[in-house]
Amino acid sequence: xxxxxxxxxxxxxxxxxxxxxxxxxxxxxxxxxxxxxxxxxxxxxxxxxxxxxxxxxxxxxxxxxxxxxxxxxxxxxxxxxxxxxxxxxxxxxxxxxxxxxxxxxxxxxxxxxxxxxxxxxxxxxxxxxxxxxxxxxxxxxxxxxxxxxxxxxxxxxxxxxxxxxxxxxxxxxxxxxxxxxxxxxxxxxxxxxxxxxxxxxxxxxxxxxxxxxxxxxxxxxxxxxxxxxxxxxxxxxxxxxxxxxxxxxxxxxxxxxxxxxxxxxxxxxxxxxxxxxxxxxxxxxxxxxxxxxxxxxxxxxxxxxxxxxxxxxxxxxxxxxxxxxxxxxxxxxxxxxxxxxxxxxxxxxxxxxxxxxxxxxxxxxxxxxxxxxxxxxxxxxxxxxxxxxxxxxxxxxxxxxxxxxxxxxxxxxxxxxxxxxxxxxxxxxxxxxxxxxxxxxxxxxxxxxxxxxxxxxxxxxxxxxxxxxxxxxxxxxxxxxxxxxxxxxxxxxxxx
Amino acid sequence: xxxxxxxxxxxxxxxxxxxxxxxxxxxxxxxxxxxxxxxxxxxxxxxxxxxxxxxxxxxxxxxxxxxxxxxxxxxxxxxxxxxxxxxxxxxxxxxxxxxxxxxxxxxxxxxxxxxxxxxxxxxxxxxxxxxxxxxxxxxxxxxxxxxxxxxxxxxxxxxxxxxxxx
Numbered sequence: 001x002x003x004x005x006x007x008x009x010x011x012x013x014x015x016x017x018x019x020x021x022x023x024x025x026x027x028x029x030x031x032x033x034x035x036x037x038x039x040x041x042x043x044x045x046x047x048x049x050x051x052x053x054x055x056x057x058x059x060x061x062x063x064x065x066x067x068x069x070x071x072x073x074x075x076x077x078x079x080x081x082x083x084x085x086x087x088x089x090x091x092x093x094x095x096x097x098x099x100x101x102x103x104x105x106x107x108x109x110x111x112x113x114x115x116x117x118x119x120x121x122x123x124x125x126x127x128x129x130x131x132x133x134x135x136x137x138x139x140x141x142x143x144x145x146x147x148x149x150x151x152x153x154x155x156x157x158x159x160x161x162x163x164x165x166x167x168x169x170x171x172x173x174x175x176x177x178x179x180x181x182x183x184x185x186x187x188x189x190x191x192x193x194x195x196x197x198x199x200x201x202x203x204x205x206x207x208x209x210x211x212x213x214x215x216x217x218x219x220x221x222x223x224x225x226x227x228x229x230x231x232x233x234x235x236x237x238x239x240x241x242x243x244x245x246x247x248x249x250x251x252x253x254x255x256x257x258x259x260x261x262x263x264x265x266x267x268x269x270x271x272x273x274x275x276x277x278x279x280x281x282x283x284x285x286x287x288x289x290x291x292x293x294x295x296x297x298x299x300x301x302x303x304x305x306x307x308x309x310x311x312x313x314x315x316x317x318x319x320x321x322x323x324x325x326x327x328x329x330x331x332x333x334x335x336x337x338x339x340x341x342x343x344x345x346x347x348x349x350x351x352x353x354x355x356x357x358x359x360x361x362x363x364x365x366x367x368x369x370x371x372x373x374x375x376x377x378x379x380x381x382x383x384x385x386x387x388x389x390x391x392x393x394x395x396x397x398x399x400x401x402x403x404x405x406x407x408x409x410x411x412x413x414x415x416x417x418x419x420x421x422x423x424x425x426x427x428x429x430x431x432x433x434x435x436x437x438x439x440x441x442x443x444x445x446x447x448x449x450x451x452x453x454x455x456x457x458x459x460x461x462x463x464x465x466x467x468x469x470x471x472x473x474x475x476x477x478x479x480x481x482x483x484x485x486x487x488x489x490x491x492x493x494x495x496x
Numbered sequence: 497x498x499x500x501x502x503x504x505x506x507x508x509x510x511x512x513x514x515x516x517x518x519x520x521x522x523x524x525x526x527x528x529x530x531x532x533x534x535x536x537x538x539x540x541x542x543x544x545x546x547x548x549x550x551x552x553x554x555x556x557x558x559x560x561x562x563x564x565x566x567x568x569x570x571x572x573x574x575x576x577x578x579x580x581x582x583x584x585x586x587x588x589x590x591x592x593x594x595x596x597x598x599x600x601x602x603x604x605x606x607x608x609x610x611x612x613x614x615x616x617x618x619x620x621x622x623x624x625x626x627x628x629x630x631x632x633x634x635x636x637x638x639x640x641x642x643x644x645x646x647x648x649x650x651x652x653x654x655x656x657x658x659x660x661x662x
Binding site: 049050052053166167169170173174176177180184185186187189190191192194215218219221222223225226391392393395396397399400401403404407408411413416417419420423424427428431432433434446449450453454455457458460461 | 501502504505508509516519520523524525526531532533534536537538539540543544546547550551553554557584586587589590591594595597598601602606610613614617618620621622623631632635636639640643646647651652653654655656
């Protein structure tokens with residue numbers, strides 16, 4: 001028995017089967033990321049049941065590889081189709097597609113792949129440094145701190161809501177409401193079970209996410225059947241070397257570091273994720289550029305900013321997931337489900353209870369970044385062909401696999417009804433123009449908030465001054481107030 | 497009567513939150529030693545009240561503010577709904593199909609139901625002029641068998657076997 005660090009490293013890097021799983025996971029993730037409408041979340045949803053019989057480190061390495069491949073794969077369709085494969089690649093379209101139209105598709109793809117790789121490594125680097133520190137601090141957290149933290153995380157809904165705060169809040173409250181079904185925390189009293197024994201366990205996170213994302217995606221496609229959209233795919237892709245010169249690379253270093261920091265920062269904030277980080281870093285690159293007028297006409301800076309940031313946000317999003325048990329975005333919410341399936345409980349004690357697995361995850365992420373670099377360069381021509389796979393054949397198979405995932409998670413067919421229910425809810429909310437991401441936050445943070453609020457109420461009744469002795473909790477409450485006020489003002493300014 | 501999107505959403509959410517609050521009366525509250533001052537009914541009532549308030553804000557906004565909100569004047573709700581269903585029957589059929597799949601899965605079994613589901617869903621998701629039953633059928637059978645083999649035989653996931661035993 002060695003240290004958790006060595007055990008984690010050796011269990012991943014020296015196990016050919018796990019290396020194979022990581023390479024396969026990255027390849028599948030890239031395919032999902034590159035096909036518009038399929039996302040990294042769906043890749044993780046679809047392949048989660050396949051990890052059930054794997055060891056925790058095998059299963060989680062596979063899921064992490066799918067995540068990294070899925071986020072990175074979006075650049076292929078963003079550049080070649082001018083359609084972002086995933087929301088994380090929206091800003092890649094702005095300059096990537098004009099570059100492809102100018103005959104520089106190879107350069108755009110090469111830069112996108114290399115800076116995705118570097119962004120991932122930088123994000124993982126920060127993850128490795130920060131998450132153990134954060135976990136060490138969080139180990140001192142009690143009910144007050146967790147309650148304050150969940151309120152702070154829920155306050156992020158305001159940032160997520162865009163211009164319509166009411167709808168963002170509705171989404172978050174609905175998520176919290178669905179989480180109240182089942183047994184109450186602390187005293188285990190049944191709530192909203194209506195006599196159904198299956199309802200006492202409540203709705204599983206996996207079922208909730210599958211319904212919201214996978215089913216809604218199928219329905220969105222069903223809506224477009226009659227419009228029969230066909231894409232114009234550019235297949236004249238030639239990449240020499242990395243596609244760009246060393247001088248061009250040096251010229252992008254500041255842009256890369258700035259974008260990575262934005263990506264990591266946004267990733268850490270609960271519920272925001274890659275989609276926002278790529279837009280923000282693109283804007284930051286444009287605002288600090290000597291030639292902002294060239295952005296959008298097909299320059300390397302735009303592709304570098306977007307791709308570095310969205311991949312760096314992967315490491316950022318993993319920090320609160322592992323250290324606090326709070327997911328940074330939809331995919332990490334899915335990974336949270338995956339960790340739970342494999343009996344790994346994210347939170348401050350994760351380094352104590354599952355230290356080897358966590359270090360194994362770090363190693364898997366680094367290997368997955370290298371796998372992404374190799375696979376994307378070697379398989380570029382193949383991925384351009386894969387963009388042609390008909391989604392009308394692919395989506396029904398994904399639905400069946402999602403159902404297998406839901407049934408396999410708790411061995412009950414009842415969960416397929418749950419998928420249908422959340423699919424209906426997700427579609428209804430989309431039609432009402434209510435964002436879905438805050439609902440995930442509400443669903444995950446609602447029980448955490450309730451449990452700790454009720455514990456806090458008990459502590460407060462016993463000793464009303466106990467709250468004054470919790471500076472971290474007070475700090476979180478104050479930060480929450482500042483965040484809420486600033487975001488409301490920013491929203492109002494945007495509306496005006 | 498004309499309906500804005502916000503007003504309809506607000507009405508649905510308000511009705512839902514009222515039902516949610518109404519059924520919170522069925523939550524049994526623990527009063528023994530170690531009970532928390534905030535009971536197991538507190539949070540559902542808190543969220544229910546929040547949702548009701550937000551629903552009412554949406555109704556108010558939809559009724560008195562036309563900013564950024566499209567209204568279809570003179571078009572009754574059921575007529576709009578009927579028109580929407582006619583224009584989106586693929587959506588309705590997809591939901592219905594998943595419902596049938598869920599309902600029959602335990603009795604018919606995973607392999608048969610999945611093959612039928614994939615076949616029917618492919619046809620629904622394919623534009624009418626390009627629909628081809630043979631490849632859809634082949635894909636349905638192939639993937640249902642492969643998925644069953646991988647998950648049941650190799651991974652050991654328990655999937656419903658149904659009356660025919662597979």
